[in-house]
Amino acid sequence: MEKYNFFIDRIIDKTLYSSAVLDRDDLRQVGLIAALEAQKKFNPDISQNKDSYVYTSIRRAIQNEASKFYNVFTGDYKKTKRLLATKMPKNAVFLEH
Numbered sequence: 001m002e003k004y005n006f007f008i009d010r011i012i013d014k015t016l017y018s019s020a021v022l023d024r025d026d027l028r029q030v031g032l033i034a035a036l037e038a039q040k041k042f043n044p045d046i047s048q049n050k051d052s053y054v055y056t057s058i059r060r061a062i063q064n065e066a067s068k069f070y071n072v073f074t075g076d077y078k079k080t081k082r083l084l085a086t087k088m089p090k091n092a093v094f095l096e097h
Contacts, residue, residue, distance in 0.1 A: 004035045007055050008062075015066045022069055027062050034061030 008031035016022055038057035042050050 001032060001035060004031075004054060004058065007058055008032065008035070011059050011062050015062055022066055027065060030061050030065045031058045034058045 008028060011031065012024055012027045015027060016024060034057045035054055038054040039050075041057075042053050044050070047053055
């Protein structure tokens with residue numbers, strides 16, 4: 001599994017660049033699980049390049065996990081402020097970007 005840590009870290013860095021919501025440790029677990037599953041499912045009769053297959057599986061799993069959080073804290077500022085104002089204390093401060 002040590003062999004795929006570089007792949008996992010590289011994919012996570014690219015994914016985290018665009019989101020503040022995702023946690024590195026969660027994505028690492030997703031990547032490691034994907035690497036294990038890909039190693040089990042790899043069929044040398046279909047493909048000769050195991051590393052490419054595992055890398056693609058890791059990337060796909062991490063991106064699928066990240067896509068679950070797409071647009072969670074992005075969107076229209078006014079709508080988000082109104083929505084959160086109903087659930088936040090009266091003294092909450094909203095910073096505009």
